[in-house]
Amino acid sequence: MDIIAIRSDLSGFVMLDGILDAGPDFIEGFKRLDRAPLYLAIEALAQLGAFHVRYLVDFQKHAFLLGIKSCSLPPQVELSGNCKLFGKLESRGSSAFSYRLTANLEDGAAINGEFMFALAEYGESGFNRDILQSHYRKVFSCLKRDSKTSC
């Protein structure tokens, strides 16, 4: 079997530096960006939303991005600076969730979109509970407890 190695130069591909707060219908985090292409900021928003979904179900199920219904982007090609991330849960079913996710940079650049997430049972489609459940719980805890170090 051939093995394809993908080098993203991103440690663990956690696009969040910290989670500042989370409640039943919101989550707030941040990410320091350095000449980051827009898609990485969108990825940061997607990760923030997925973490909130997992938080809501106490990490008992796997959460994944179902789709982006709409998203407004700034004119810049690359983003730099401290980026505040905010997610508001707007509506949900028992297995799907719709969020308004926003990223705001110090220079006024902003990304604002409607993201949809869904839940899957661990064990379905290769989502290994033993690996993923503890991994996401650990990363979430790390991001919440000590936002100054990367997780």
Add this chain to the structure above:
Amino acid sequence: MDIFGEIRESLTEILDIDAEQVTLETYVIRELDAESIDLLELSVALNSRFKVEINDDEIYLKSLRTCLNGAGANGDAGNRILRQFPFINGERAGEILSDLEGGPVLKVKDLMSYVSWRAGKNGC
């Protein structure tokens, strides 16, 4: 807009179909080809429009066949449906039982019944 209108609008947006294709008697999966990913999106849309809790297992009758496993022919099957899906009435339960071999039985009117039932529970 009434409940049916709201549900029809949600279905037409998510499935990219014409409103004329959606009637109370339309089968959601058999005729409109709704897939599981569409139903996930529909749950969110219905929650947003009606502000009621949407339980996917209930509204899409997902556990119907499991609930009927081992049911006898003495009316037990119908009673099981009524117990499992309290928003389904006796007449509809009979329709469902006679329609099982045709495939997924979920109709638009079942979505309506669920939303109405949930809204009633919320005191709306």
